[in-house]
Structures are given as C-alpha cells and as structure tokens.
Amino acid sequence: MMKVVLLGTGPPFPDPDRGNMSEVVMVDDQPLLFDCGERTTTNLMRAGINPVRVNQLFITHHHWDHMSDYGYFCICTWNYGRKETLHVYGPQGTIEMSDHILLGGHKLDVEFLRKFGRNLPPHIKKKPTSEIPIEVQDLKDTQSVSGAGWKVTAGLVEHLSDFPCLGYRVDSPQGSVAISGDTQPCEAMIKLAADVDVLVHECSFLDEIISERQMKGHSGPTGAGRVAQESGAKKLVITHLRPYVGPPPVMEMATMYWGNDWIGEHIIAKIVTDIRKQYDGEIIIGRDCMEIQI
Ligand SMILES: [Zn+2]
Ligand SMILES: [Zn+2]
Numbered sequence: 001m002m003k004v005v006l007l008g009t010g011p012p013f014p015d016p017d018r019g020n021m022s023e024v025v026m027v028d029d030q031p032l033l034f035d036c037g038e039r040t041t042t043n044l045m046r047a048g049i050n051p052v053r054v055n056q057l058f059i060t061h062h063h064w065d066h067m068s069d070y071g072y073f074c075i076c077t078w079n080y081g082r083k084e085t086l087h088v089y090g091p092q093g094t095i096e097m098s099d100h101i102l103l104g105g106h107k108l109d110v111e112f113l114r115k116f117g118r119n120l121p122p123h124i125k126k127k128p129t130s131e132i133p134i135e136v137q138d139l140k141d142t143q144s145v146s147g148a149g150w151k152v153t154a155g156l157v158e159h160l161s162d163f164p165c166l167g168y169r170v171d172s173p174q175g176s177v178a179i180s181g182d183t184q185p186c187e188a189m190i191k192l193a194a195d196v197d198v199l200v201h202e203c204s205f206l207d208e209i210i211s212e213r214q215m216k217g218h219s220g221p222t223g224a225g226r227v228a229q230e231s232g233a234k235k236l237v238i239t240h241l242r243p244y245v246g247p248p249p250v251m252e253m254a255t256m257y258w259g260n261d262w263i264g265e266h267i268i269a270k271i272v273t274d275i276r277k278q279y280d281g282e283i284i285i286g287r288d289c290m291e292i293q294i
Contacts, residue, residue: 002027002174002294004198007043008035009239009286011204012065013257015250019043019288020065021240023179023200024054027150027172033057034168034179040069041076047289052077056145058152059090060181061165062097071101075109078132088136089145089154091164098136139166149173155192157183160217167192175294178233182240184216185223190231197294199233200286202240206262207274221271225278236279239286244268 003026010018020037024047033040033054044051051073060066074086088098102110110132117127139145141156150172159165159182169192170177178193180201193199207220219227221238228236243254244267251263268285275283284292 002172002177004177004200004237004292004294005031005047005049006200006237006239006286006288006290006292007047008037008039009241009288009290010065011240011242012037012063013243013254014038015243015246015254017243017246017288018241020068021060022066022069023239024049025150025170025177025179027147027170027174030056030147030150032147032150032152032170035060035066035181036068036070036073037065038068041073043288047291052080052082055084055086056147056152057086057088058145058154058166058168059088059094060167060179061091061159061163062093063163063182066182067097070098071106074098074102074132074134075106075113078128078134079113081126081128082133083129084133086134087145088134089139089152090136091154091156091166092138092140093164094138095136098134102132102134141166153192155188157181157188157192158186158217159183169193169196177294178231180219180224180227182218185219185227189227193227193231193233195232196234198235198237198292199228199231200237200239201227203238203271204240204242205258206267206271208262209258221274222278225275228275228281229279233281235282235284235292236275237284237286237292238271238275241271241286 005024007022008019019039022035022040175197201224204218
C-alpha cells in the first residue's frame with residue numbers, strides 16, 4: 001500500500017480551511033512526513049495517523065510555514081510515549097535549527113521531561129524516555145535515505161538564496177512520489193520527478209501575480225503544469241494555495257499581501273485551466289487531509 005496524505009495545503013497564513021505546509025507519504029504502515037508547518041500534528045490526527053508513530057521527518061526548508069509546528073511535534077510525541085527515534089532530515093542548517101528550537105526555546109520543556117519520567121513511581125511503565133529520542137541530519141543535493149521498502153532522495157530546487165530548499169522523491173516497490181517544497185519551475189525538480197506516479201507541486205501564486213511582481217522562487221499554475229508535463233508525472237497535485245474565498249478577517253488579511261484582485265470561487269477553476277495549457281495528465285487540487293492512492 002502506498003498513498004499520499006496531504007495535511008496542510010495553505011500558504012504561510014492563518015487560514016481556517018488550510019493548514020500550513022505538510023504532507024505524508026505512507027509506505028505500507030510507515031508514515032514518511034514531509035514538512036512540519038502550523039497544524040501538522042493536529043492534522044495527522046485528523047487524517048487518522050498517530051503522530052507518535054511518525055519516525056521519519058523530511059523538512060524542505062526553514063521558512064516558518066514549513067517548520068513552525070516542529071517544536072510542538074517533537075515535544076508532544078516525546079511526552080506521549082515516543083519509543084522509536086524520530087529521524088529528522090533537511091537542508092543545510094537543519095541541525096542548528098533543531099537545536100535552537102529544542103535546546104533553546106523549549107529548553108525548560110526538555111529539562112522537565114528528562115526528569116518527569118525518572119521521578120514517576122516504578123510501577124508506572126508508560127512514560128517518556130529519559131532523553132529526547134531525536135536524531136537530526138543535514139542532507140546534501142542528491143543524497144538519499146533508505147528504510148524498509150522505501151528510498152527518499154533529496155534534490156536542491158530553486159527557491160530563495162537565503163533559504164536552501166530540498167525537493168524530495170520517494171521510491172518504493174509500489175510506486176513513486178515527488179514533493180516540490182517551495183520552488184520556481186526548475187530543471188532540478190523535473191529531474192527529481194521523472195516519471196513519478198504523483199507529483200505534489202506548490203502553486204503559491206497565480207501567473208498574473210508572479211508576472212506583475214516579477215517574483216522568483218515560487219510557481220504558478222503554468223509553471224507547475226510545465227514541470228509535471230516535462231517530468232512525465234502521471235498525476236499532478238497542487239498545494240500551497242492562498243485563500244481565494246473566506247470570511248471577512250481572512251480576506252482582509254489575505255488581500256494585504258495578495259491584493260484585492262483575483263479572489264472568488266472561480267479562481268480554482270482558472271488555476272486548472274492554466275495548468276491544462278501545459279499538462280495533459282490528471283490534475284488534483286489539494287485540500288487538507290485528502291488522500292491520493294498510488
Ligand atoms: Zn519558502
Ligand atoms: Zn512555503
């Protein structure tokens with residue numbers, strides 16, 4: 001069994017309908033978690049995956065919408081009985097980022113939990129381990145990590161110069177999935193996603209906004225469609241979508257950043273039309289907790 005479970009599909013923004021970025025690739029009963037944006041731990045629960053059972057986390061880059069739930073996820077799963085080591089991977093600087101969060105911001109929590117389990121009476125068997133069971137590794141371009149029946153390969157994509165960003169590819173005997181992270185359409189992603197069953201690609205902005213603002217480092221519908229077409233991906237799942245509709249405070253805050261144009265229900269249909277100009281495979285507009293079977 002292999003499937004993709006989208007957890008958060010929104011922008012770096014408090015959208016009630018879409019959490020910040022994260023998704024899971026399930027290979028049999030093993031959840032491989034990609035990114036850890038706001039709401040990740042809660043959305044794992046909503047999607048029927050016990051967060052304590054997640055032992056592999058691959059972070060694409062260190063923008064807040066891809067890692068702001070990291071401290072919560074690590075401490076929470078430790079507190080609630082993590083037994084197996086959580087392996088964390090990410091681009092250059094991930095070890096440093098993890099240490100700052102866990103040994104800096106959460107220093108008191110870590111010290112508390114180290115003592116908490118030890119001080120419980122001996123007959124209490126269910127308790128946190130005495131040390132935080134986490135190992136963190138910085139990955140380089142093209143580096144791979146393997147587990148039981150899966151291999152994850154990292155590829156340096158084209159986001160922003162201050163934020164090295166890794167896209168990832170998962171291969172298993174059941175199929176293959178590629179995850180873009182944040183990137184402009186690029187050759188590295190086309191190569192990483194070659195002939196995959198499912199490509200999960202960001203679509204942060206409409207083409208018109210990218211063109212008007214001369215933006216780099218993100219993709220619009222036609223860019224994501226081109227990457228899907230040129231890589232030969234069988235399905236394209238679009239994620240990292242801004243709120244095009246929502247209650248007044250959402251639209252007020254959203255339009256400060258994205259402008260007053262291009263809002264309304266019809267924008268999703270326009271995104272599909274724009275992708276179709278480049279890509280002739282299956283198009284899926286992602287939403288939180290959606291499952292895509294491989
Ligand atoms: Zn980013
Ligand atoms: Zn992002």
